[in-house]
Amino acid sequence: MMETVVIDLFPLHTVLFPYQVIPLQIFEPRYLNMISRCFEQSQSFGICLIEEGTEVGPPAIPHKTGTSAQIISLRSLAEDKIFVFARGERRFLIRKLLQEQPYIRVEVEWIDPELPSFPGDYAHLKVCIENLLKKLPQQNLKIPQNDNQIFGLVSALLSGLRNEKQELLQLNADEIVPQMIEILERTTTS
Structure with a gap:
């Protein structure tokens, strides 16, 4: 069994992938305290897709697989609101x-022993992304280098x-890029 660690969890109606940057507007007092403490102590926190419940109010029930997130910038918007950019790091299992x-x-166990690299045919993945972007001309998105x-x-x-994104997150590292290609191809042809 791999080493386990304790992390704070922020359940959301979104899936965070390693390397992905996510903007978060924090206003609930409990999460203001949690995120402020994580920022001050340079600690990561976890993001999991909500399986049951809501983002605001009583604690939601998260999926068992999530991604740690490191705060890369934090800005106060008002006394009771902050805006954060966080970057996905390693996948974990609760x-x-x-x-x-x-x-x-x-308490989580890391799925990825370090910041992961996902093997696969990135040239094919980029072609699938380009094909989908052609169907979405209003999007001003570019494929990163x-x-x-x-x-x-x-x-x-x-x-x-x-x-589908949650299922991708739960796959073995070598299955993620091929499955992304399959999903994008299906999305492009539908």
């Missing part, structure tokens, strides 16, 4: 719920497919 209030803390940054673009393109 092993144990430790606390629900004021925010969720969990850095292969790792592609995951953020694919996540944006598949924004309405939360369950």
Whole structure:
């Protein structure tokens, strides 16, 4: 069994991939405290897709697989609101719920021993992305030169497919790029 660690969890109605940058507007007092503490202590926090519940109010039930996120910038918008950019790091599997209030803390096992690299045919993946972008002319999106940054673009393109994105996150590293290609090809032909 791999080493486990304890992290704070931010359940959302979105899936975060490693390398993806996500903007977050934080206004709930519990998450203001959590994110501020993570920022001050240079600690990562976890993001998981909500399986049941909502982002605001009582603690939601998260999926068991998520991604750690490192805050790359934080800006106060008002006394009770902050804006954060965070970058996805490593995937994890929740092993144990430790606390629900004021925010969720969990014990996790890392799926990726370090910041992952996902093997696959990136040339084919880029062609699939280009084909989908042609169907979405109103989008002003460009394919990044850095292969790792592609995951953020694919996540944006598949924004309405939360369950498919969650399934991608749960795959073995060598299965992710081929499955992304399959999903993009299916999306392009439909």
